[in-house]
Amino acid sequence: MSKNQPDMIRGTLDMLILKVLSLEPMHGWGIGERIQQVSADALQVNQGSLYPSLHRLTRQGWIRSEWRTTENNRRARYYVLTRAGERQLGLETDHWTRLSVAVGRILALG
Amino acid sequence: MIRWIGNLWFRLRALLDRRRMERDMADEIEFHLEMEERKYRAGGVGAEEAHRLARVRFGGEERFKEQSRRSWGVSWLQDMGGDIRFAARQLRRRPAFTTLAVLTLALGIGGTVALFSVVDGLMLRPMPVRDEAGLRVFWMDYDWRGVEFDFARGRVKAFTSLAAYSMDAVTLRTATGSSLVLSCIGSAELFDVLGVKPLLGRTFRRGEDRPGADPVIVLSYGLWQQRFAGDPTVIGRTVGVDGRSTTVVGVMPRGFYFPTPEARAWVPLDLDPSTQTYQSNGWLVLLGRIRPGVTGAQVQDDITALAHAMGQRWSYPAAWDKTRSPHVTPLREYVLGSVRPALLLLLGAVALVLLMACANVAALILTRTTDRTGEMSMRTALGASRTRLARQILTESVMLGAGAGVLGMGLAAALFHVLVASLPLQNGFADTLSLDWTALTGALGLAVVTGSLISLAPMRSLLAGDLSGSALGERRQSGARGGPGRLRTSLVVAEVLLAVVLTTGAALLVRSVERLRDVDPGLDPKGVLTVDLLLPEASTDSVERDQLLHSVLQRARAIPGVSAAGLINRVPARGGGWQATVAVADRPDLADRQRPNAYYRPVTPGTFAALGAHIVRGRGILPSDRPDSRRVAVVNEAFARRFWGTRNPVGRTITDNGFTEGPIEVVGVVHDIAVDKLVGERPPAVYYPWAQTMHGSSYGILVAKTETDPAALAATVRKLVTQVDPRMTVGRVETMDDVLDAAMAEPLRLRFFLGLFSVLGLVMGTVGVYGVVSFGVQRRRAELGVRLALGARPARLVGETVAAGLVPVLLGVVGGVGLSWMASSFLARFLFGVAPTDLVSFGAAAGVLIVAGVLAALVPALRAGGTDPAVVLRSE
Numbered sequence: 007m008s009k010n011q012p013d014m015i016r017g018t019l020d021m022l023i024l025k026v027l028s029l030e031p032m033h034g035w036g037i038g039e040r041i042q043q044v045s046a047d048a049l050q051v052n053q054g055s056l057y058p059s060l061h062r063l064t065r066q067g068w069i070r071s072e073w074r075t076t077e078n079n080r081r082a083r084y085y086v087l088t089r090a091g092e093r094q095l096g097l098e099t100d101h102w103t104r105l106s107v108a109v110g111r112i113l114a115l116g
Numbered sequence: 117m118i119r120w121i122g123n124l125w126f127r128l129r130a131l132l133d134r135r136r137m138e139r140d141m142a143d144e145i146e147f148h149l150e151m152e153e154r155k156y157r158a159g160g161v162g163a164e165e166a167h168r169l170a171r172v173r174f175g176g177e178e179r180f181k182e183q184s185r186r187s188w189g190v191s192w193l194q195d196m197g198g199d200i201r202f203a204a205r206q207l208r209r210r211p212a213f214t215t216l217a218v219l220t221l222a223l224g225i226g227g228t229v230a231l232f233s234v235v236d237g238l239m240l241r242p243m244p245v246r247d248e249a250g251l252r253v254f255w256m257d258y259d260w261r262g263v264e265f266d267f268a269r270g271r272v273k274a275f276t277s278l279a280a281y282s283m284d285a286v287t288l289r290t291a292t293g294s295s296l297v298l299s300c301i302g303s304a305e306l307f308d309v310l311g312v313k314p315l316l317g318r319t320f321r322r323g324e325d326r327p328g329a330d331p332v333i334v335l336s337y338g339l340w341q342q343r344f345a346g347d348p349t350v351i352g353r354t355v356g357v358d359g360r361s362t363t364v365v366g367v368m369p370r371g372f373y374f375p376t377p378e379a380r381a382w383v384p385l386d387l388d389p390s391t392q393t394y395q396s397n398g399w400l401v402l403l404g405r406i407r408p409g410v411t412g413a414q415v416q417d418d419i420t421a422l423a424h425a426m427g428q429r430w431s432y433p434a435a436w437d438k439t440r441s442p443h444v445t446p447l448r449e450y451v452l453g454s455v456r457p458a459l460l461l462l463l464g465a466v467a468l469v470l471l472m473a474c475a476n477v478a479a480l481i482l483t484r485t486t487d488r489t490g491e492m493s494m495r496t497a498l499g500a501s502r503t504r505l506a507r508q509i510l511t512e513s514v515m516l517g518a519g520a521g522v523l524g525m526g527l528a529a530a531l532f533h534v535l536v537a538s539l540p541l542q543n544g545f546a547d548t549l550s551l552d553w554t555a556l557t558g559a560l561g562l563a564v565v566t567g568s569l570i571s572l573a574p575m576r577s578l579l580a581g582d583l584s585g586s587a588l589g590e591r592r593q594s595g596a597r598g599g600p601g602r603l604r605t606s607l608v609v610a611e612v613l614l615a616v617v618l619t620t621g622a623a624l625l626v627r628s629v630e631r632l633r634d635v636d637p638g639l640d641p642k643g644v645l646t647v648d649l650l651l652p653e654a655s656t657d658s659v660e661r662d663q664l665l666h667s668v669l670q671r672a673r674a675i676p677g678v679s680a681a682g683l684i685n686r687v688p689a690r691g692g693g694w695q696a697t698v699a700v701a702d703r704p705d706l707a708d709r710q711r712p713n714a715y716y717r718p719v720t721p722g723t724f725a726a727l728g729a730h731i732v733r734g735r736g737i738l739p740s741d742r743p744d745s746r747r748v749a750v751v752n753e754a755f756a757r758r759f760w761g762t763r764n765p766v767g768r769t770i771t772d773n774g775f776t777e778g779p780i781e782v783v784g785v786v787h788d789i790a791v792d793k794l795v796g797e798r799p800p801a802v803y804y805p806w807a808q809t810m811h812g813s814s815y816g817i818l819v820a821k822t823e824t825d826p827a828a829l830a831a832t833v834r835k836l837v838t839q840v841d842p843r844m845t846v847g848r849v850e851t852m853d854d855v856l857d858a859a860m861a862e863p864l865r866l867r868f869f870l871g872l873f874s875v876l877g878l879v880m881g882t883v884g885v886y887g888v889v890s891f892g893v894q895r896r897r898a899e900l901g902v903r904l905a906l907g908a909r910p911a912r913l914v915g916e917t918v919a920a921g922l923v924p925v926l927l928g929v930v931g932g933v934g935l936s937w938m939a940s941s942f943l944a945r946f947l948f949g950v951a952p953t954d955l956v957s958f959g960a961a962a963g964v965l966i967v968a969g970v971l972a973a974l975v976p977a978l979r980a981g982g983t984d985p986a987v988v989l990r991s992e
Contacts, residue, residue: 034144035151053152053173054180057145062187067122083144 019051019059021102024095027069027087033076034060034083060085068094130188141184149174199511206512214516216883217477221520223876224473226527227466230535233528235459243448244372246311247405252444254402254419259438259713262387262394264426265303265402271425274418275404279309282400283379287650287814288333289356290343294650294845296815297339300379303387307334309405310374317351317366320384327388331362334382337370357383359814375401375451398713403447419444457945458866462535465621465873468614472880474569475614479607479887481513510568517564535869604891608884608924609931612969615874615881616932616961617939622874623957624947625867631949632860638789638798639688640728641852645826646687647818647833648847656843658812664841665816669720671836672820675829681820682723683806685716685813687850689790689859698770698802700759714755715791715801718809724750724786726821727852734766734784741805748805750784752791755800770802780804794859795948819852826851866946874961881928882968889921890976900980901987910981917980921973922966929962936961 026032026040037060038053063069068091074084087095130137149170156166171177207214245251252275254260254268265280272278281302288297300306304326307319319334333355335344344350353364362383373379388394406415423442432438449456492505649668651661665683672681698714724736732753741748749770756765769779788798810816822829830849837844893900900913940952950957 033147035148038148052175053148054175054177055183057141057180058183058187061141061184065123065126065187067126080147080150081143082147083140 018102019055020063021095021098022049022051023056023059023063023085024068024087024091024098027085028092028095031072031074031084031086033085037085063091067091127188137188141181145174145177145181196511199508200515202508203512203515207515213480217480217516218520218523220473220476220880220883221517222523222527224466224470225520225524226531227873228470229524229528230531231459231463231466233532234535235463243374243451244312245374245447248447250406250408251309251447252404252406252415253447253450254404255441255443255445256398256438259398260400260402261398262385262400263389264398264430264438265400266387266389267426267429268402268422271422272404272418274407274410274415276407277305277309278402278404279303279306280385280400280402281306281375282385283375286358286381286383287356288343288381292343294356296648296650296847297380298378299333299381299383300374301383301385303385306374306382306403309403311405312368312372312374314366315369316348317364319366320382325384325387327386327390329384331357331360332365332384333357333362334366334368335364336368336380336382337372339380340367375447401450404444415444416442461621461866461943461946462869465618465870468618469873469876469880472611472614472877475607475611476880476884477516479604479611479884481509481516514564514568517568521561521564604888605924608881608888609928611877611881611884612925612928612965613931613935615877616929616965617936618870618874618877619961619964620932620936620958621943622867622870623960624943624950624952624954625863625870627950627954627957628947629860629863629867632795632863634949635794636788637689637794637856638729638787639852641856642728643822643824643826644726644728644852645818645820645822645829645833645849646852646855647820647830647837647849649816649818649837650845650847651814651843661812661814664844665813668818668837668840668844669722671840672818672833673722675820675822675832675836677822677824678820678829679823680722680725681818682720682726683810683816684719684723684819685810685815685817686791687817687819687855688727688852689792689794690855698800700768700770713800714751715799717791717801717803718806719803720806723819724803726819727789728821729789730787732785732787733764734782736784736786737803737805741807743807743811745808747778747780747808748783749780750786750803751782752786752798752801752803753788754798755802756785758800790856790859794856795863815847826853863946863948878964878968881965882972885921885925885969885972886975888924889917889973890979892920893917893976893980896980901984905986914974914977914981917977918970918973921977922969925966925969925973929965932965933958933962 022041023037026037032040034056035053038051038056041049041051060069060071064071064085068088069085070088071083071085073081076082152170152173153166156169157163161169174180260268260280262280265278269278279302281300284299284301285296286299287294302320302325304320304322304324307314313319314334315337317334320332323329324332335350340346340350344353350364350367354361355364356362368382374382385400393399419442423439427437427439495505649665651664656664669681669683672678719737721737721739721741724731731750733756734750736750737748751765751770759765760768765782765785768782770782771779786803789801791799791801806816818833820826820829820833833849834846837846903913904910936958937953944952
């Protein structure tokens with residue numbers, strides 16, 4: 007399981023992708039836009055780095071991809087959260103919450 | 117689990133449908149950039165600026181593509197593909213190196229695997245009996261009397277049961293004809309001791325080895341197939357065995373053999389206390405099964421007690437005291453004892469060759485690495501990581517290994533067949549051997565592992581050395597001294613050493629075989645034909661059989677060109693057969709029940725003449741030696757020497773208790789004819805008149821000497837036999853020359869193999885020396901160029917170079933001679949008439965290697981002498 011416990015930064019991005027996809031299927035550009043919007047530009051995602059993450063998540067079976075037509079009638083690759091992905095998101099959210107609570111406590115010291 | 121499969125599926129697609137993956141990725145990024153551009157333009161940015169901004173925001177497109185590809189999880193495979201292609205190109209660029217390396221390794225691997233298959237079959241695979249580990253053969257093979265067996269039976273508590281057996285040929289008559297069948301004659305307990313069940317019917321029953329029992333026979337699977345076409349109704353059928361009508365009671369399963377695959381049927385012993393055979397003929401082997409949980413010490417105690425009891429029951433003369441060293445031998449060791457040393461010898465030789473092959477390839481690769489230091493430095497400078505370079509070398513080595521492995525597998529299969537045919541195996545054993553797949557796949561594994569191991573040496577120097585910086589300048593110096601050079605030299609020393617060991621062994625065997633050709637077989641094989649004759653027992657009585665044999669003999673003598681013909685019971689130098697105990701009347705010290713054994717050889721008048729055997733003293737067997745005349749015998753020289761020393765045996769008296777009654781007068785001494793085998797000390801043998809000993813015999817071997825071609829005589833004899841009586845059968849027909857050749861086959865084949873290995877070793881040693889010298893020459897090109905420019909004589913440079921090359925050769929020769937000397941006692945048993953420390957052989961081996969070394973050094977040395985100083989100095 008240690009293999010699935012990614013390092014902080016990359017892992018965070020993976021988690022954010024999974025979270026975004028848990029709302030609705032989305033293409034790569036949309037995911038990036040959504041993360042930026044919701045975080046009110048606090049998180050500047052390097053757009054290109056989304057793609058290696060998306061491919062890795064696909065390989066791990068947490069998301070799958072399919073080609074769909076956008077509202078503008080343009081072909082785009084959409085990513086969909088899988089059952090395993092949902093589970094993983096749950097795990098990572100828990101992990102993140104525990105971590106941030108712990109970090110928060112330490113920072114609250116004296 | 118599902119996810120794991122999905123993951124694999126993804127990787128497979130990435131590997132196999134790569135083009136689509138690439139296209140999808142490109143499309144996806146294209147879409148991304150388009151959307152981004154659109155966003156900017158919607159924000160009022162100009163088309164060109166939007167295009168630019170979108171790409172800036174995205175970051176390095178190629179970099180992320182590459183990262184994505186890596187996340188497909190197959191990049192290492194892609195890299196490997198590249199490595200393999202590159203390695204293949206490298207190997208192709210130097211065909212001589214590649215061929216040499218692959219061939220050397222393949223030979224080593226092929227030989228090892230072939231031999232391993234044989235060793236596996238003979239020494240490691242269990243024998244077809246239950247719990248082989250518990251079976252023991254009692255000391256003194258073929259030396260137990262029936263009475264001793266019965267005595268021992270209940271006395272060894274450490275054994276659950278004891279059985280006695282022997283081997284003999286019986287004539288088997290079935291509806292399809294008669295033939296001699298080598299059989300195992302065993303006591304009733306034999307199959308219980310072995311713990312095997314028959315395929316059909318039953319095995320021996322209690323009491324079937326006692327007088328009055330109905331005769332039975334158990335067939336081997338092979339004999340059942342051959343003579344009864346695998347007919348399951350054979351059980352209960354009556355066949356003729358040695359003239360008695362006998363019931364077939366069982367068929368053994370396929371693959372079962374005992375004691376060797378040569379035995380094709382099992383017949384109960386006849387343990388009849390009223391016979392001389394039971395009382396005084398030592399012709400049995402005792403086999404027992406150790407009781408579970410009994411220790412070796414208990415076994416030893418038990419048999420020591422048995423020996424003690426036997427010593428009290430019978431008094432044994434000092435020379436044949438059975439009670440002196442009681443011990444037991446594991447069955448396998450007993451059965452395979454004779455093959456083992458030869459097998460070990462060959463295994464040793466093949467291991468040496470494999471070692472040399474590895475040393476050679478390592479040396480070759482070392483040279484290549486040194487040659488390529490420049491290339492490696494260049495590649496490091498261009499950004500190749502060190503692990504990447506090491507991986508490259510490893511790939512090359514593994515590819516060499518794999519190539520050699522595939523070739524070695526083919527070689528193994530070919531060598532295996534030659535090997536099985538060449539080993540001194542008793543006939544049937546070869547059929548139980550097969551080249552197994554484990555060994556073959558093992559060969560591939562061995563090759564790859566060897567390849568990787570070999571690459572470790574250059575890899576170490578590669579990883580240790582400083583490849584960056586002054587790449588080219590350093591190459592020149594790094595060659596001058598340091599690891600690879602010294603390592604190479606020691607490898608060559610080792611190679612030469614091993615080659616000397618192999619060549620010495622081969623030289624000794626060559627000399628030994630020469631001596632073998634000088635062995636006096638005691639007969640003149642020229643023009644002699646031997647024919648096995650089998651008579652129909654059931655439809656003839658003993659008088660008729662005597663007449664039939666007699667008339668065949670008479671007619672054979674009448675064939676034009678035949679100068680002499682006679683009968684004998686065993687072909688000289690081929691079969692042992694029975695040894696009968698003989699009592700010597702004027703040797704009272706031997707006059708108890710335990711008497712010396714001598715081979716039992718009934719002959720007719722004309723047999724000695726046909727064989728060209730000289731009568732040394734007295735007379736031979738004459739027509740006047742009738743069944744009713746005085747009992748006579750002719751002894752061989754070995755017999756006379758053993759019992760009477762230099763005294764004249766003629767006129768002395770012996771008895772052959774066990775076969776006939778009454779005293780027998782020795783009337784002559786015949787020159788030692790090879791009896792059981794060609795090589796080795798001649799055993800005592802006694803030749804009796806056929807007429808006085810073989811009354812009613814259902815077989816005989818006709819020996820005839822002709823002035824013409826004996827092979828042509830064979831057809832005439834066959835026709836003649838049919839004319840005499842169509843019910844008679846002709847068995848094996850062989851010329852005496854063939855018989856003697858067969859008797860020499862084992863040492864000849866051993867010599868062939870060791871010769872082959874030593875030639876291999878020689879080639880490898882020479883290549884090694886050549887490599888080391890040419891390497892040295894290359895290294896010193898600058899120096900040589902300068903010296904030539906300053907006026908040094910080329911001849912002197914050549915001499916110097918050769919001398920330098922000879923240093924490892926001489927070291928190797930000295931070491932090799934030393935090692936051979938130490939190992940000589942092991943080789944001793946394979947030699948005949950040559951001391952294992954024979955100076956000629958040692959000298960020849962050392963000489964051959966030194967000459968090969970000089971020649972190998974001379975080629976690059978001449979090139980050094982011919983160096984053009986101008987070219988060298990310019991290139992530096």
